[in-house]
Amino acid sequence: xxxxxxxAAGFVLAxxxxxxxxxxxxxxxxxxxxxxxxxxxGGVAIxxxxxxxxxxxxxxxxxxxxxxxxxxxxVAFVRSASDPESEVPETASGG
Amino acid sequence: xxxxxxxxIGLVVLILGIGASTIAAREAFAAVIGFVVYGLLLSIAWxxxxxxxxxxxxxxxxxxxxxMLMLGAVVRLRLAKGSDTRASLPVRFSAGVxxxxxxxxxxxxxxxxxxxxxxxxxxxxxxxxxxxLGNPVAGVLFVYRALDTLLEKVVLIxxxxxxWSLAPDSVWGGIPGLRVYARPxxxxxxxxxxxxxxxxxxxxxxxxxxAKEPGGAFQGGTVLAAMWLxxxxxxxxxxxxxxxxxxxxxxxxxxxxxxxxxxxxMVLANAFLAYPPGYAKPLIVAVEVALTLSIGxxxxxxxxxxxxxxxxx
Amino acid sequence: MNAATLFGLSGAxxxxxxxxxxxTNPEPLRKILAFNLLGSGVFLVFGVVxxxxxxxxxxxxxxPQAMVITAIVVAFAATAMAIALVLRLLQETGRSTLSAxxxxxxxxxxxxx
Amino acid sequence: xxxxxxxxxxxxxxxxAFFFLAGTVGLLRFPDSLTRLHAxxxxxxxxxxxxxxxxxxxxxxxxxxxxxxxxWLLVQLSGAIVTQLIAGAVRQHGPHG
Numbered sequence: 001x002x003x004x005x006x007x008a009a010g011f012v013l014a015x016x017x018x019x020x021x022x023x024x025x026x027x028x029x030x031x032x033x034x035x036x037x038x039x040x041x042g043g044v045a046i047x048x049x050x051x052x053x054x055x056x057x058x059x060x061x062x063x064x065x066x067x068x069x070x071x072x073x074x075v076a077f078v079r080s081a082s083d084p085e086s087e088v089p090e091t092a093s094g095g
Numbered sequence: 096x097x098x099x100x101x102x103x104i105g106l107v108v109l110i111l112g113i114g115a116s117t118i119a120a121r122e123a124f125a126a127v128i129g130f131v132v133y134g135l136l137l138s139i140a141w142x143x144x145x146x147x148x149x150x151x152x153x154x155x156x157x158x159x160x161x162x163m164l165m166l167g168a169v170v171r172l173r174l175a176k177g178s179d180t181r182a183s184l185p186v187r188f189s190a191g192v193x194x195x196x197x198x199x200x201x202x203x204x205x206x207x208x209x210x211x212x213x214x215x216x217x218x219x220x221x222x223x224x225x226x227x228l229g230n231p232v233a234g235v236l237f238v239y240r241a242l243d244t245l246l247e248k249v250v251l252i253x254x255x256x257x258x259w260s261l262a263p264d265s266v267w268g269g270i271p272g273l274r275v276y277a278r279p280x281x282x283x284x285x286x287x288x289x290x291x292x293x294x295x296x297x298x299x300x301x302x303x304x305x306a307k308e309p310g311g312a313f314q315g316g317t318v319l320a321a322m323w324l325x326x327x328x329x330x331x332x333x334x335x336x337x338x339x340x341x342x343x344x345x346x347x348x349x350x351x352x353x354x355x356x357x358x359x360x361m362v363l364a365n366a367f368l369a370y371p372p373g374y375a376k377p378l379i380v381a382v383e384v385a386l387t388l389s390i391g392x393x394x395x396x397x398x399x400x401x402x403x404x405x406x407x408x
Numbered sequence: 409m410n411a412a413t414l415f416g417l418s419g420a421x422x423x424x425x426x427x428x429x430x431x432t433n434p435e436p437l438r439k440i441l442a443f444n445l446l447g448s449g450v451f452l453v454f455g456v457v458x459x460x461x462x463x464x465x466x467x468x469x470x471x472p473q474a475m476v477i478t479a480i481v482v483a484f485a486a487t488a489m490a491i492a493l494v495l496r497l498l499q500e501t502g503r504s505t506l507s508a509x510x511x512x513x514x515x516x517x518x519x520x521x
Numbered sequence: 522x523x524x525x526x527x528x529x530x531x532x533x534x535x536x537x538a539f540f541f542l543a544g545t546v547g548l549l550r551f552p553d554s555l556t557r558l559h560a561x562x563x564x565x566x567x568x569x570x571x572x573x574x575x576x577x578x579x580x581x582x583x584x585x586x587x588x589x590x591x592x593w594l595l596v597q598l599s600g601a602i603v604t605q606l607i608a609g610a611v612r613q614h615g616p617h618g
Contacts, residue, residue, distance in 0.1 A: 001527055001579075003098050008534050008572075010102040015541040017109045019561070020132065022548040024116060024125070030554045030611045032128045034561050037603055038548075039135045039158075041565035042541065044596055045572045046139060048589065049534070052579045058147045058309040060585065061301070062138060064592050065151055065314065068294060069159030071599035072321045073131045075286065076159075078606045079276050079328055080124070080166040081613075103411045107418040114422050114445055118429035123437055130441055137448060144415055144455045145467025152477045153448075156484050161444065164484075168437055168491045172498060182432040190431040198424030205416035205456060214461030216469045231470035232477070240474060247478050254485035258492040280609060286602040293595060313481055390481075397488035400495070 005053035009046045016042035033077040040070030103143060110136050123169045131162035147309035148232040151301070155317035156394075163324060164398045167274050227376030229307035236311065237379045241368040245357065248350040248386065251393045255346070259337060262401040268338035271396065272403030276328050287329030294322035302387045306376065312349075312383045316390025323395045337402055342392065349389030353382050412459040419452030434505055436494045440487060447483050451476045526578040537571030540564050554611050562604040566597055 019038050023031050044063045051059035113136060117129035134157030141150035182190070219231050219239065226238045236244045262269070276283055298318040305311030326332045335342055356378055357368035364371045370378050426446025430439050454472045461469035497503070547560025573593040580586040 001530070004531055005534070005579075006098050006102055008538050010098065010105060011538045012541050012568075012572075013102065013105050013109070015538075015545040017105070017112075019545045019548045020109070020113070022545070022557075024113075024129065024132075028554060029124055030607065031557065032125055033607050033610065034548075034558060035128055035132050036135070037600060037607070038561060038565065039132055040596060040600060040603075041562075041569045043135055043139060044592065045537065045541070045569045047142065048572060048576055048592070050139075050142060052576050056145075056147070057581070057585060059142055059150075060588055060592070061304070061308075061310060062142055062147060062150045062154060064297060064588075064595070065154045065301075065318070066135060066138060066158070067592055067596045067599065068290070068297060068318065069154055069321065070135065071286070071290060071603055072159045072325060073135075073162045074603040075283065075325060075328065075606065076131075076163040076166045077128065078283075078603075078610050079274065080170045081610050100411060100414075103414055107414055111418055111421055111425075114425050117445060118425050118433070118438075118442055123435065126438060126441055130444065133445070134448075137452075140415055140418075140452070141455060143411060144452075144459045145462075146455055146458060146473045146476070149451075149455065149473050149476050149480070152480050156480050157444075157448065161484060161487060164488055164491055165437065165441065168495060171495055172435075172437055182434065187432050190428055194424040194428040194431070197427055198420045201420035201423055201453065202417050205413060205420060205453065208460060212461050214469045215471045216461060216466050219470050220466065231466060232473050235470045235474035236477070240471075243475075243478060247482060250482055251485050254489050257489050261492045261496045280606070282602055282605045282609065286599065286606070289598060289602070313477055394481075394484065397485060400488075401492050 002053045005049045009049035009053065012042055012045050012049070016046070029081055033074065033081065036070045036073040036077060040067055040074070043070070106136070106140060106143065110140060123172065124166075127162060127165045127169055130165065131158055134158035134161065148230070148311070148314075151309060151314040152317070155314055155321070159321050160317060160394060160398060163321075167398075167400070170274065225372070225375065226370070226379070227306075228379065230305060230309060230311070232309065233305050233311050233379075237382065238370070238375070241353075241357065245350065245353050245368070248353065248389065248393075251390065251397075252346060252350065255393055255397055258397060258401050260401075262403070266402045266405050268336060269402035269405040270334050270336045271399035271401065273324070273327055273334050273399040275330050275334070283329045284331065287325050287331050291322040291326055294318050294325075298322070298387065298391070302383055303380075305383060306380060312386040312390060315383075315387040317394055319387065319391030320394035320398065323391065324398055327399070334399060336405075337396070342396075345388055345392045346396075347389065349382070349386035352385040356382060412456045415452055415459075416456035419449045419456065422446070422449030422452065425449070436497070436505065437491070440490045440494070443490075444483065444487060447479070451479060454479075530575045530578055533571050533575030537568045537575060540568030540571060544568060555608060558604060558607055558611070562600055566600055569593060569596060 016038060023035050043066050047059055047063035113129055113133045117126045117133060120126040120129060137157055138150040138154035141153055219234060223231055223234045226234055228234045298315040301310040301315035302312060327334050360369040361367050423446055426442045426449055429442025433439055454476050458468035458472035544560050544564035547564060548557050551557045551560055570593055573589050576589060577586050580589055
C-alpha cells in the first residue's frame, strides 16, 4: 500500500512539474500567476499521499498550511499585476 | 524504498530547476513567482528530511510571506528604470567558476561525513519529559535554547525598527505604505472574509499543537500575519499607523512575557530562563500564546513596510 | 546514495546558484532574491546534518531543526529590511541600482531615526 | 474488509492521478489563458478530491478523516475564488499567449 501511495505522489509530482514548465515557459504574467494555484492543489495532494504512505499525520498540517499560503501567494500575484498607476499619487504625497 | 528515492530525485530536480530559473529569469516578476513556487516545493523537501516543523515554517514564510514582500517591491521598482546592463561575459564566467568551486567544496563536505556523527538528540529526548512537552523541536526552542528564541524576537523587533527608521522624518509614526488592491473587487473581499476565520483557527491550532507535535508560535504567528495582510490588502481594515499604542503593545507583549518569566526563573528556579519544576508546560504555553501574537504583528508590519503617509487628523 | 545526501547535494548546488545570482545580477531586488536562495541552500545542508544525526527514535536531530526555524524567520526579517532599503534608495535617487556610473544625486540626509 | 478498503483506495487514488494528468495535458495543449485556467482549477480540484476520497479509509480515526475533508474544502473554496481573481486579471490585461 505504502509504495502505491508513494508512486501516486511521484506521479502527481511529475504532473506538477510538467504543469509548472508549461506555465512558466509562457511569456504572459497571467499564466505565471497560475503557478501558486497549481502548487496549491498538486502540492497538497502530494503531501497528503506522503502523510498516508509514511504514516506521519503531522504532514497533513503541512498540507493545510500549503493550501492556505498558496491562496495567499495567489492574491499577492494578482495584486501586483493590478494597475500600478493608481498607487502613484499616494507614494508621491508620502515622499 | 527505491520508489521513494525516485520521488526524491524528481523533487530535487524540480527544486533545482525552479531555483535556477529564479536566477536566470529576465523579468523580476517571473523570478519572484519562481521563488514562491520554490519555497512551496522546498517545504515538501523538508517533509522528506523528516523535519515537519521546518516544513511548516518554510511553507508559511518562504512561500507566502517572502513572496508577498517581494512582489510589493517588484511593482514599485517596475516604475523606476534601473540599468539593465548585466555583468560582462568574463565576469559571469569567473563568477560561475567560483560558485561551482563553492558548490564542489560543500558537496565534498557532505559526501565525507565524520566518523562519529555529533548529535544532541539523545540528550534532548532524555530531559524532554521534565518539560512536559512532546515536540523535541519546541523543547529545544523554549527550554534548552530559550535564550536564542528570546533574542530572535528581539531581532524581529530591531529589524522592524530598522524598517521604520527608513521613513522620512515627516511621516514618522504614520501609516505603512502597504499596497492595497487597486480596484476593490467583490471577489477579493469575499476571499478576505472567508480565509481569515479559517486562518485564525489554524493559527490557534498550530500554537496549541506545537507543544506536542510539529507546529508552534512561529508557524501560528506567520498565519496570523498573512491573514491580517489579506484583510488589509482587500481594504476591509485600514492599515494602522505605527504610533498606535495597541500595536506597539502587541508587538512587545511576547518578548516581555518571555523575559518576565525568564527573570522569575532566576528567583524560582535558580537560573535565567529556567522554569520552576512542574510549571514548565503551562508557562511555555503562555509564552507561546503571547509570542504568536507578537510574531504575527511583527511579521505583518515587516511586510507592510516603512510608514509613508501621515494619519489624517 | 541515501535521501539525506541527495538533498544535501542539492543544497550545495543551490548555494552555488544563489552566489552566482548575487554576484552577476545588477538589480538589488534580484540580489536579495539570490541571497534568499543561497540561504535556503545553507538551510538544506543543515537539514541534512540534522537528518544524519537521527537518533533516539527521532527522524532527525531537533537542535539543527530549531536553528533552521529561527534562521528562516530572521532571514525574512533581513529580507524585509533589505527591501525597505532598496525602496528608500528608489525614493531618494529615482534609481533602483547601486552602480557607480551616471551618479544621480545621492543625498543621504533623508531619514535619520 | 481491509482488502476491500485497500482496493477502494487504489482505484480512487488512481482516478485522482488520472485527473491530474488530464489537467496537465490541458495546461500544455489549451490555446489561451482562460481555457488553461479552466483546465488547471477544475480538473486539479477534482483530482485532489479523488485523492482525498481515496485516502479517507487510510485515515486513523474520524477526526483525521474530517481534517482531510476540510483541507479539500479549503482548497476548493479558495481555489475557486483565486481563479476568479486571475480571470479578472486576464480580462484586464487581455488574453495573450
